[in-house]
Amino acid sequence: MQSKILSRRDLEFLLYEWLDAVALTKRPRFEDHSRETFDAALDTAEQIASDLFAPHNKKSDNNEPHFDGQSVTIIPEVKTALDAFSAAGLMAAGQDYELDGMQLPCVVEKAVSAYFTAANISTSSYLFLTIGNANTLLKCATVRQVEQFVRPLFAGKFFGTMCLSEPHAGSSLSDITTRALPDPVDGPEGERQYRLSGNKMWISAGEHDLAGNIVHLVLAKIPGPDGRLIPGVKGISLFIVPKSIVNDDGSLGERNDVVLAGLNHKMGNRGTTNCLLNFGEGKFKPAGKAGAVGYLVGQPHQGLMNMFHMMNEARIGVGMCGAVLGVTGYLHALDYARTRPQGRHPAQKDPSMPQLPIMAHTDVRRMLLAQKSYVEGAMALVFYCARLVDEQATAPSPEARAHAGRLLDFLTPIAKSWPAQWCVEANSLAIQVHGGYGYTREYNVEQFYRDNRLNAIHEGTHGIHGLDLLGRKASMQGGALLHALGAELGATIAKARAAGVSAELQVHAAQLEAVWARIVEVTALLYGAGDLNKTLANASVYLEATGHAVVAWMWLEQALLAANKVDSAVQSERDFYNGKLQACRFFFNWELPKVGPQLDLLASIDTTTLDMQDAWF
Amino acid sequence: MQSKILSRRDLEFLLYEWLDAVALTKRPRFEDHSRETFDAALDTAEQIASDLFAPHNKKSDNNEPHFDGQSVTIIPEVKTALDAFSAAGLMAAGQDYELDGMQLPCVVEKAVSAYFTAANISTSSYLFLTIGNANTLLKCATVRQVEQFVRPLFAGKFFGTMCLSEPHAGSSLSDITTRALPDPVDGPEGERQYRLSGNKMWISAGEHDLAGNIVHLVLAKIPGPDGRLIPGVKGISLFIVPKSIVNDDGSLGERNDVVLAGLNHKMGNRGTTNCLLNFGEGKFKPAGKAGAVGYLVGQPHQGLMNMFHMMNEARIGVGMCGAVLGVTGYLHALDYARTRPQGRHPAQKDPSMPQLPIMAHTDVRRMLLAQKSYVEGAMALVFYCARLVDEQATAPSPEARAHAGRLLDFLTPIAKSWPAQWCVEANSLAIQVHGGYGYTREYNVEQFYRDNRLNAIHEGTHGIHGLDLLGRKASMQGGALLHALGAELGATIAKARAAGVSAELQVHAAQLEAVWARIVEVTALLYGAGDLNKTLANASVYLEATGHAVVAWMWLEQALLAANKVDSAVQSERDFYNGKLQACRFFFNWELPKVGPQLDLLASIDTTTLDMQDAWF
Structure with missing residues (x-):
């Protein structure tokens, strides 16, 4: 019986058989590591996630955080689980030893976090926001800021948020109006102190008592000399705004002027507080005056660029959330299909024969196999991206690092969006x-469906990522990103053409080659439309078609590996590899052909949606 | 500003411009009716639905029925709304004058009920279950049963349920084990009395205090002479089991031995109680002994056939629920898109320009136009089916009635399933x-999404309807149903080829003709597979492909009408017709091509799902 959180076997297939995580231990950063240390981290994660995260997943959903106007109440199991995660040192699993980290490769760290996300997306959100926040600060904060904020974050003493959106500015961050006025003080880095005022919306983990302090990373605008805000993203700066002021010795000082204005009540992800926060409304008066004390991070007006460090990581994280919620739902369905008796085969005319487990019905196997192809395809994609993060950071040659960066840039909108759609x-x-x-809520799967629906919305909506992929990534560096990916697909296709590969996988390779050639051609056609509105009109379709091609590639990679091993494997392993081969077959027979009409539509420079008039609705 | 429940303009287009409901008034049954009486019924429905149903839709969701072990508490707004519906005489809107009905045609009655369903699916479920229950009884009950039960149902004094499933028998009704033992008494029809014992699951409206009595229609098995239940559907009989015994004078007598064992807690549709009911457990002892008193309806062992009267009606009703929830969600999204400012055009480089309403973004128009094409396509389909019900019942010629029946039989699984998927x-x-x-639950649309997800499950799952369509309907009467539908599509295609029709609509007609020819060909191919398991393996894909073709046909019908009228119309009407033309264009350019890969898959007799092994998952 498999765990219903994640399949360890599949994780090991991805990490060790496919992405060769162990090879990373030859690089200096990971030289203390081995298969054994990786496995130990996975064991710890599986244990804590099973024991402390999964058991209250439904309870959190049924008892969402409550705000009485003064404080927020969260069921106690959440803090117990989070404390156990921190105590195991997992908050800094990917960090330098110098930061009390474990220096795990990203691809292993993601496998560790996958257990927690799959077990309880709401509770684990507090963790991954904190890690993302701390990682951002590591890249652009001062040494002093790292000491004051980043260390306590990685120690689990403080938790973090990211405060971007405002009630009137979600997708359009250039329109934020939160102001930051200089408020220089004496002392080290006193010139970095500002006072912020404004309202921030959709702030996950924006208020709670789960940690000693909350470190808000806030986008705000510093007015120009005329007192007016600079229009556009160029006016945006990044600030640390702690819930409580942190004294020089690390102790907590006054309460800062950041207050919870209200909680949003979501369809899913109910256990994570999601807040409207008011900055600088004067409810608290640190150092005797209203205004939320904030500390400039990096240079003024570079805020969005600095925050994007976090957003790219967050986007792959969203893809991971989508994927693992898909996996856990699949494992639940699999268990149910094996144990629920219902009905008989169409040709069985004797109603006195016992009912069959529903697994025996082809349509149920269709639903399970579709799930397997979506969720294991999505897992492969996000783990491939995580491996690229390692490659970008630690590959020996600058060329390899740059190549990984190009792949990662192109794949990020897909890794964010595809799992959110298909899982x-x-x-x-x-x-x-x-x-x-x-x-019914007596079972678990409807919650996964509600929880997962968020992933196509936050960290950039589906439509925004379509624009990012087609409008930016596909044309960046003269198409170098697209071609970098094409080279990788080409390498897989070449492997599939080697002697000894089955005729079926060779056919799949040819299918993929044709689809990819078509995508390249369609990309050029779209850019030849001569009108940016036409080029980008159907960017969401481009995102979806390219996503399906990429996941088909992920399946071909997995199938090539499985085909190599299936014949010599012991029975249980043979079953596993046959499952991979059948899921690949499903994806190529059932899913990849869906791309054909999408590419036809794109190639026709269809203007149906562009031409539609408001008055016609 | 349109109502956000339904678009009256679109309803009128369907009823009067397309389906010519007024022509029905030439038939004897509807001769007292006119456009004016139809409109008056719609006015009443719109008013009551807006005033009394819509306002508590969210409140019902937030305050689902509560069972304290003794009784069920439901928010009071529900009863107020239901009473107003009954008081307006709408429960019997489609019935004979002799039953205090209005003798409205089915197509108009469905338009009336659409308002209530769109406004509040949970509250209106109590009504439509009652109407379906009473309609079933009308077809097979005795005169005495009609007096005792059907009249109070149509008067809104009693409410009804349908009790089919059991905890271990959902899709497989042949496996029910509820027993009915003869318990003949003196008096009229005393031989029809039985005592029932067993458990029924998923009983919507199974317990409440919203009406004076609850009339359960229950499927149960009468044991054979050896005391054993007859296996299969042949052993199933139909019974009336009232919550309270009804005395000869119509007053309520003893409490019957039917008790609520528990409520199911659903993802959506929360306002409708959904129950596990125990029959005959002995908690109540009518006439001094345990066992739920039930009255045989029709002949023994004919229960499933009799219940199917209700199930076919219920299935079109489910399609309607799917469609109208789609419509109301669309109207909410439309309103939001017109009023929410966010972002600028891709080519707009000046961030100081005001933000645009999101309607200005092509991707938002894509999402709205897709919704329009799905929901108005679904509405057309279910109203077309309702019109066929009228045709089957009242067309002058027997040939026309039989033809309508064939169309209806073929279209029912599609009308049930397509809206449930696409809306x-x-x-x-x-x-x-x-x-x-x-x-967030602060807005309305997430509830529609949750509510609507039920529709692919109840009244036969999606997979069951795939088997019904391909395994039964497509081959019945030597393929006569499929050909009846083909003849109708052919007539539309011929209209599209007439002089004066735009080149674009002619192209659409050719697309539809090709797809339909392919469906006919693929049907034959599947039946030529020589193995029922292969024929039916991918029945769900067949259902989905055929559904898309049928809805494309619905769009071509609507577009032909709109094209005829658009040029001579006043501006607001021209906008309306242009909307129809653009949605048709969308469906043919964006949606119908999806059928190509589905038919390719079916034609290949793909066995990927059939071959998948349990152990490989």
């Missing part, structure tokens, strides 16, 4: 496998 | 248009 579909199928039971 | 997708897009706001 929600997987969750829907998991409900469907359960029939009426799946629609 | 959930519409609801998901409505959330997406709202961004983060759409994901």
